[in-house]
Amino acid sequence: MIDFAVIGSGISGATISNKLNKKYSVKVFEKAKGVGGRSSFKRFKDNIGFDHGLQYLSPRSREFKSFTNKLIRKRVIKHWKGNHEFLNERVKRDKKHIKLIGVRGNNDISKHLLKGINCKYQSELSEIQRKKDYWILSFKDNTYTYAKNLIITAPFPQVKKLASRFVKTKLFRNKVKMNSSLTVLLMTNKTGSNVSSFFTNDNILGWISNENSKKRFKYNKDLWVLQSTYEYGKKHTDNYRNKKKFYTNVLISKFKNLTKIKIKKIYFTHIHGWKYSSNSIPLKTLSYWDKKIGLGICADWFGGPRLENGWLSANDLYNKIK
Numbered sequence: 001m002i003d004f005a006v007i008g009s010g011i012s013g014a015t016i017s018n019k020l021n022k023k024y025s026v027k028v029f030e031k032a033k034g035v036g037g038r039s040s041f042k043r044f045k046d047n048i049g050f051d052h053g054l055q056y057l058s059p060r061s062r063e064f065k066s067f068t069n070k071l072i073r074k075r076v077i078k079h080w081k082g083n084h085e086f087l088n089e090r091v092k093r094d095k096k097h098i099k100l101i102g103v104r105g106n107n108d109i110s111k112h113l114l115k116g117i118n119c120k121y122q123s124e125l126s127e128i129q130r131k132k133d134y135w136i137l138s139f140k141d142n143t144y145t146y147a148k149n150l151i152i153t154a155p156f157p158q159v160k161k162l163a164s165r166f167v168k169t170k171l172f173r174n175k176v177k178m179n180s181s182l183t184v185l186l187m188t189n190k191t192g193s194n195v196s197s198f199f200t201n202d203n204i205l206g207w208i209s210n211e212n213s214k215k216r217f218k219y220n221k222d223l224w225v226l227q228s229t230y231e232y233g234k235k236h237t238d239n240y241r242n243k244k245k246f247y248t249n250v251l252i253s254k255f256k257n258l259t260k261i262k263i264k265k266i267y268f269t270h271i272h273g274w275k276y277s278s279n280s281i282p283l284k285t286l287s288y289w290d291k292k293i294g295l296g297i298c299a300d301w302f303g304g305p306r307l308e309n310g311w312l313s314a315n316d317l318y319n320k321i322k
């Protein structure tokens with residue numbers, strides 16, 4: 001029987017697995033086809049693709065800065081230099097800090113941390129049961145696994161659904177409201193734009209990224225990521241599936257109007273609704289650990305809206321387990 005089953009391969013799952021794996025047997029279960037969770041990279045072909053969720057890292061804490069510096073030296077991540085434009089002066093004051101990205105894609109950190117660790121993809125945990133001193137984990141595909149300890153790293157509403165009956169503290173009494181966002185991936189003709197990203201002042205389209213500016217690939221077409229504001233995401237993420245073309249067009253026409261970039265041809269679009277994008281209001285604790293039943297929870301939403309909060313949460317949980 002494995003010592004630790006870890007649910008999720010995002011930064012929180014990858015970080016805690018990497019640490020535990022030095023001492024214990026660990027297996028990661030991930031419901032998606034690939035690694036990285038909300039920092040996934042959507043590959044178009046070969047090494048060409050889009051950062052689908054997380055856009056960049058901007059480390060704030062001393063510990064995370066030191067971690068990212070190590071990853072820069074190991075060539076896992078790099079600086080995203082270039083021309084980052086701010087159409088919103090208030091945002092400009094807040095956001096003018098360094099931007100780090102994965103060398104190949106923003107899921108590179110999870111990939112790096114999970115090297116050599118047993119991971120099973122397309123494996124969605126649907127139910128958990130605690131026996132005397134072990135867990136029985138049931139998955140959507142009717143398989144199950146036994147584990148001595150269980151760590152869950154999913155967004156707040158999903159962990160609550162799976163584990164609330166086993167959690168004795170007030171954790172799930174917190175009202176964690178996760179922001180939503182619509183993202184359009186767009187491939188156009190070469191536009192000649194020298195802008196790497198735009199923070200806008202619009203109430204529908206909040207952020208535009210020029211994927212070619214990340215210098216991961218050379219391609220004869222431009223790749224763009226358009227992200228809605230949380231305000232727009234909150235209103236439309238639940239029903240975008242019925243009107244994908246409509247929402248795609250709304251974001252693309254905003255893109256054209258705001259940037260004045262000349263688009264002659266669109267080759268590819270893809271729209272995705274991130275229902276649980278991030279939580280902006282930190283909780284009083286950074287992670288949850290119940291040694292008696294071997295249940296741990298770590299995720300970004302304990303600490304805030306950024307990947308760094310997931311990393312800090314996983315480190316906090318590891319210190320509790322230790």
Ligand SMILES: Cc1cc2nc3c(=O)[nH]c(=O)nc-3n(C[C@H](O)[C@H](O)[C@H](O)COP(=O)(O)OP(=O)(O)OC[C@H]3O[C@@H](n4cnc5c(N)ncnc54)[C@H](O)[C@@H]3O)c2cc1C
Nearest residue numbers: 008010011012031037038053055056125154300306307310
């Ligand atoms: C559109 C968008 C833009 C963002 N931009 C930025 C940014 O620029 N900078 C920044 O710092 N942060 C950004 N973030 C936030 C950042 O992506 C997250 O803080 C971080 O990726 C969270 O990592 P995590 O490991 O805690 O959660 P996740 O990455 O969500 O990992 C949880 C994993 O668990 C898996 N899972 C869930 N339930 C189950 C189950 N039942 N069974 C098996 N697997 C399961 C999920 O598939 C997922 O892979 C952005 C997020 C989004 C969505």
